Structures are given as structure tokens and as C-alpha cells.
Amino acid sequence: MPERAAPPLDLASYMAERGRLVDAALAAAVPPADALPAPLHAAMRYSLFAGSKRLRPILVLASAEAVGGQPDAVLSTACAVELIHTYSLIHDDLPSMDDSATRRGQPTCHVAFGEALAVLAGDALHALAFELLAETARSAGLGRTVQVIEEVAAAIGTQGMVGGQVLDLLAERRPELAHLGRWPEVPSEGVYRIHRWKTAALIRASVRAGAILAGADPEPLRALSTYGEHLGLAFQVVDDILDETGTSAVLGKDARADAARAKLTFPAAYGVAESRSIAGIETERAIAALAGWGPRAGVLVELARALLVREA
Amino acid sequence: MPERAAPPLDLASYMAERGRLVDAALAAAVPPADALPAPLHAAMRYSLFAGSKRLRPILVLASAEAVGGQPDAVLSTACAVELIHTYSLIHDDLPSMDDSATRRGQPTCHVAFGEALAVLAGDALHALAFELLAETARSAGLGRTVQVIEEVAAAIGTQGMVGGQVLDLLAERRPELAHLGRWPEVPSEGVYRIHRWKTAALIRASVRAGAILAGADPEPLRALSTYGEHLGLAFQVVDDILDETGTSAVLGKDARADAARAKLTFPAAYGVAESRSIAGIETERAIAALAGWGPRAGVLVELARALLVREA
Numbered sequence: 001m002p003e004r005a006a007p008p009l010d011l012a013s014y015m016a017e018r019g020r021l022v023d024a025a026l027a028a029a030v031p032p033a034d035a036l037p038a039p040l041h042a043a044m045r046y047s048l049f050a051g052s053k054r055l056r057p058i059l060v061l062a063s064a065e066a067v068g069g070q071p072d073a074v075l076s077t078a079c080a081v082e083l084i085h086t087y088s089l090i091h092d093d094l095p096s097m098d099d100s101a102t103r104r105g106q107p108t109c110h111v112a113f114g115e116a117l118a119v120l121a122g123d124a125l126h127a128l129a130f131e132l133l134a135e136t137a138r139s140a141g142l143g144r145t146v147q148v149i150e151e152v153a154a155a156i157g158t159q160g161m162v163g164g165q166v167l168d169l170l171a172e173r174r175p176e177l178a179h180l181g182r183w184p185e186v187p188s189e190g191v192y193r194i195h196r197w198k199t200a201a202l203i204r205a206s207v208r209a210g211a212i213l214a215g216a217d218p219e220p221l222r223a224l225s226t227y228g229e230h231l232g233l234a235f236q237v238v239d240d241i242l243d244e245t246g247t248s249a250v251l252g253k254d255a256r257a258d259a260a261r262a263k264l265t266f267p268a269a270y271g272v273a274e275s276r277s278i279a280g281i282e283t284e285r286a287i288a289a290l291a292g293w294g295p296r297a298g299v300l301v302e303l304a305r306a307l308l309v310r311e312a
Numbered sequence: 313m314p315e316r317a318a319p320p321l322d323l324a325s326y327m328a329e330r331g332r333l334v335d336a337a338l339a340a341a342v343p344p345a346d347a348l349p350a351p352l353h354a355a356m357r358y359s360l361f362a363g364s365k366r367l368r369p370i371l372v373l374a375s376a377e378a379v380g381g382q383p384d385a386v387l388s389t390a391c392a393v394e395l396i397h398t399y400s401l402i403h404d405d406l407p408s409m410d411d412s413a414t415r416r417g418q419p420t421c422h423v424a425f426g427e428a429l430a431v432l433a434g435d436a437l438h439a440l441a442f443e444l445l446a447e448t449a450r451s452a453g454l455g456r457t458v459q460v461i462e463e464v465a466a467a468i469g470t471q472g473m474v475g476g477q478v479l480d481l482l483a484e485r486r487p488e489l490a491h492l493g494r495w496p497e498v499p500s501e502g503v504y505r506i507h508r509w510k511t512a513a514l515i516r517a518s519v520r521a522g523a524i525l526a527g528a529d530p531e532p533l534r535a536l537s538t539y540g541e542h543l544g545l546a547f548q549v550v551d552d553i554l555d556e557t558g559t560s561a562v563l564g565k566d567a568r569a570d571a572a573r574a575k576l577t578f579p580a581a582y583g584v585a586e587s588r589s590i591a592g593i594e595t596e597r598a599i600a601a602l603a604g605w606g607p608r609a610g611v612l613v614e615l616a617r618a619l620l621v622r623e624a
């Protein structure tokens with residue numbers, strides 16, 4: 001027996017500590033709010049430091065650590081996926097998209113800075129993300145870095161995050177998109193496809209990125225990919241349920257916005273009760289992928305459980 | 313003396329041939345217009361195949377060739393800079409930005425596909441560009457590829473293309489941006505800064521990318537960087553002059569749109585005559601950077617001369 005048993009895992013402490021690491025690195029990566037062009041940097045920082053849980057960057061760190069890597073070596077990639085997530089929220093909130101006025105309890109970027117600056121702040125975060133991804137080569141090597149850049153780019157492209165957002169809009173059957181013709185694929189492909197692309201692809205890529213950069217062997221990498229895919233789907237199903245059942249005050253954004261826009265969500269397709277069951281099943285599948293990993297996977301397993309029962 | 317003299321350089325043939333190479337590679341890189349999500353791919357292709365001169369990708373190829381590289385080895389990076397340029401045009405044309413209805417003689421992307429799809433088509437082209445940049449590692453090696461990714465990302469970021477677009481908007485002194493406070497840097501920094509960031513940074517990065525990927529030595533790389541910077545500035549000054557003096561029919565977009573929006577252009581700051589002189593000076597500086605290169609630089613030199621006297 002080891003002299004000292006491993007301390008019990010405190011997920012909240014882990015999240016807080018890794019979150020601070022990410023926050024400090026993000027603060028250093030984005031030029032200061034008074035650097036030219038000042039309003040652009042101010043808009044980027046406004047959205048970046050608006051109370052995110054830093055889920056995606058923490059998944060990069062935790063996945064690297066689960067296969068024996070060091071957080072510092074993958075930190076710039078962790079920041080990159082948060083920049084990408086933030087850019088996507090800014091663009092999704094635009095008047096021409098979801099037209100959201102509130103996010104994380106404060107005015108959305110375009111409400112605070114105007115629509116033009118919001119578009120450009122998103123674009124600048126998107127570009128800066130790839131600058132940081134490339135910088136990771138200094139701590140994690142060239143080959144692994146190039147593989148991660150290629151995978152992240154694909155995960156946020158036409159058959160990933162952006163493609164999912166398009167399916168999401170098409171499924172709303174907006175009149176202004178009617179002239180584009182019928183796109184029969186959306187109903188038949190269903191809400192699983194939308195959520196896999198819109199949300200799960202980047203979450204899966206974040207988990208894979210940490211593992212690839214830390215030099216994971218093929219078998220653990222496959223297991224982590226499965227974990228990331230099911231975790232990402234569960235995360236979005238819970239998001240849909242909270243939008244349906246939560247209050248605006250707790251969520252920090254307009255509750256029932258999905259229903260108001262007739263979005264194709266899990267509650268809309270399956271009802272709240274069955275959606276809860278689907279979220280539970282996907283969470284179990286994520287955890288099952290790491291069966292036998294022991295304490296190495298403790299953070300990832302606990303994180304999956306915590307995300308299932310979150311209230312915001 | 314060589315047995316046969318080099319044939320006289322025919323710039324138009326070179327541009328047409330390399331343009332076809334780029335067109336074919338772009339057609340293969342973007343998913344077909346009927347692949348899911350079909351309207352997204354249709355919007356991307358619509359803007360990508362709207363009659364671009366392919367200046368930036370041809371600069372990547374010509375720069376690589378000038379230092380002894382092969383076009384095929386840098387083709388995916390050539391495509392990437394064209395994807396980035398196209399994304400930036402789509403976003404610049406949006407109603408919240410320059411609100412342009414026509415581009416290259418046809419309706420802009422948001423007019424044809426709606427604003428939401430135009431934002432997302434730009435985002436998807438942006439992501440796909442970095443996927444192609446990363447793919448270049450297969451033909452040009454890991455280290456050079458990572459360096460190019462980092463440089464391109466910086467060139468299109470807050471102190472590059474996007475930053476220049478922000479300064480451009482701020483210089484218009486739009487009422488909706490007034491609440492952001494005074495940004496005294498714009499007038500004093502002037503139109504040179506706007507154009508260097510908005511246009512020259514990506515053109516310079518395109519020239520550098522070709523040379524870096526082809527393994528250029530430091531001295532020729534420095535010369536090509538100087539060439540790219542001055543060429544990029546000259547290109548935008550000529551663009552400004554054409555907007556002021558050309559007709560909508562020849563330009564394929566609304567002429568005098570800059571003046572209508574009170575944009576800070578070279579003609580606005582210096583008048584048309586002095587702007588022509590500035591464009592000539594910058595073109596000469598670009599060409600002078602390649603003095604002594606002989607026929608190797610023939611394409612780049614002729615291209616600089618041709619861009620100075622273009623009419624659209």
C-alpha cells in the first residue's frame with residue numbers, strides 16, 4: 001500500500017485552480033483594452049471575461065493530465081478553444097442569428113459595442129485562437145501541434161460547429177431562408193446531428209487536443225474521443241433542458257428562448273422527461289469509455305457527473 | 313551563354329495558368345454545394361467563385377517559385393489565403409459594416425443568402441483556411457508550416473486585417489460608435505496605418521508564406537517581405553483611387569461608396585493626383601526590394617507594375 005492515500009478528489013477546487021490558470025493566460029494573450037485598436041480589444045475582453053465556466057479549456061488540461069501530460073505544455077491550446085467558443089457565442093447572439101440581448105447576466109457583445117464591432121471581435125478571437133494553437137508547438141512539438149490545428153479547424157467548420165449552427169437555423173424554418181429551397185435533410189437527420197456538430201464537435205476536439213499534445217497512445221486517445229463525444233452531446237441536451245425549465249435569473253440569459261424561436265431542441269423533439277433520460281445515458285456512455293482508468297480519470301468522470309446535474 | 317534564351321515573360325498567361333491551378337484546388341477543398349449543410353456550402357462557393365483575380369494565392373505561388381520552390385508544394389496555403397480574403401469580403405459587406413449590395417458585379421453574399429448565412433459562410437471559410445494551412449505540412453514540412461500559420465493568424469488579427477477594418481470603421485466617425493468614446497489614435501495614425509493593417513498585412517503574409525514554405529534564406533525572405541509590404545499598400549491606394557474615379561460597371565461594385573460613407577481613404581486624405589504618386593512610389597519600392605534578382609523575380613516585378621495601372 002502507498003504510504004499516503006491519494007486525497008479525495010475535489011472537483012470544485014480543481015476547476016477553480018485550472019480556471020485561474022486559464023484566466024491568467026487568456027488575459028496575457030489578448031492585447032490590453034487600451035492597445036490600438038482599443039474598442040476591438042475592449043469588446044474581445046468584455047465577452048472573454050464575462051463569467052465563462054472555462055469548460056473547454058479545462059477539458060484540454062484535464063485530458064492531457066489524464067494521460068500523464070503537464071497543464072503548462074497545453075495551456076495555449078486550452079486558451080485557443082475558449083477563444084473559439086467565445087467567438088461562436090458572439091456571432092450566435094447577433095441580431096441576424098439568435099438575436100440575444102443577454103448572455104451570462106450582462107448585455108451581449110453587439111448590444112454593448114454595436115453589431116460591426118461584435119462581428120469583428122468574433123473574427124479577431126477566431127484568428128487569435130489559431131495563433132495560440134500554433135504557439136503550442138514550442139511546448140508540445142511540431143507534429144502534434146499540426147495535427148491538433150487540423151482537427152480543431154475541422155471541428156469548427158462546415159461539418160462541425162458552424163455547420164451545426166446552420167442546421168439549427170434551418171430547422172427553425174425561418175421565412176427569410178425559405179427562398180433557399182427545402183432542405184429535407186434537417187428533420188430526418190434530427191436534433192442529434194445538430195447538437196453533435198454545433199456543440200459536441202468542439203468539446204470532443206478539446207478533449208482530443210489535450211491528449212494528442214501530451215502524446216497519448218492510440219487506445220487511450222480513442223477512449224477519450226468517445227468520452228468527449230458523449231460528454232459534448234450530454235452537455236447540449238442539459239443546456240436545452242435548462243433553457244426549457246430554468247429561470248432567466250439563474251441562467252444569465254433569456255430562458256425559453258429556444259421555444260420562442262421554435263428551435264429543434266431535445267425537449268422539443270422528445271419532451272423534458274425523455275431528454276433527461278437521454279442526458280443521463282450519454283453521460284454514462286462518456287464515463288464508461290474511461291472504465292478501468294482509475295484515479296487518472298477522476299477529474300473527467302466527476303466533471304461529467306457534475307455537468308449532468310448543473311443548474312446553469 | 314545559355315543555348316536558349318528565357319522566353320519573354322507573359323504575365324497574363326502566368327496569372328491565368330496559376331489561377332486555374334488555384335481554382336481547381338479551391339473547388340476540391342470546399343465541400344460540394346449539395347453536401348450537408350447545403351446552403352452553407354452554396355454560400356461559400358458563391359462568394360469564392362465570383363470572379364476573384366486570385367491575387368493573394370498567386371503571390372504565394374510566385375513567391376515560392378522566386379526562391380526555387382514548386383507551386384504544388386504550397387498550393388494548400390495559396391488556397392487558404394484566398395479563403396481568408398473571401399471571408400473578409402463577406403463580413404465587410406454586411407449591413408452592419410459597409411452595407412454593400414454588389415460585389416464583382418453580382419449581389420453580395422448576404423443579399424443572395426441572407427445575413428445569418430453570410431456571417432456563417434465567412435466563419436466557415438475562416439476555419440477551412442486554417443485546416444488547409446495545416447495540411448501544407450504534408451508537402452512543405454512541419455516547422456515551416458507552423459511558422460506560416462502563426463504569421464498568417466497574426467496578419468489577420470487585431471493588429472492586422474481585422475484591426476485595420478476596425479480603424480476604418482472608427483475613422484468614419486459613425487454615430488453608433490460614438491458611445492465608445494473618442495479614439496484619438498485614428499486621425500493621427502492616419503490612412504497609412506489603416507491600409508497597412510487592413511490590406512497590406514495579408515498581402516505581405518501571402519508573399520512571406522510562399523517563401524518560408526519553399527525554404528527561403530533570411531536575406532531573400534527579408535527582401536520579399538519588403539516587396540509584399542509596399543505592394544500591399546500600393547494595391548489599396550489604387551483600390552481607393554478606382555473607387556473614386558472608376559464606374560460601377562467596370563468595378564463590379566458601387567463606385568464612390570467610400571466617399572458616400574466618408575471613409576478615410578488616400579484620395580480623401582491626399583487627393584487623387586497625390587494618391588497616384590504615392591501608389592507609384594510604393595510600387596517602385598516594392599520592385600526595388602527585388603533589384604538584382606533577375607528573371608527569378610520577373611513575375612513579381614511585372615505583377616507590381618500591372619497592379620499599378622489596373623482599371624478594376
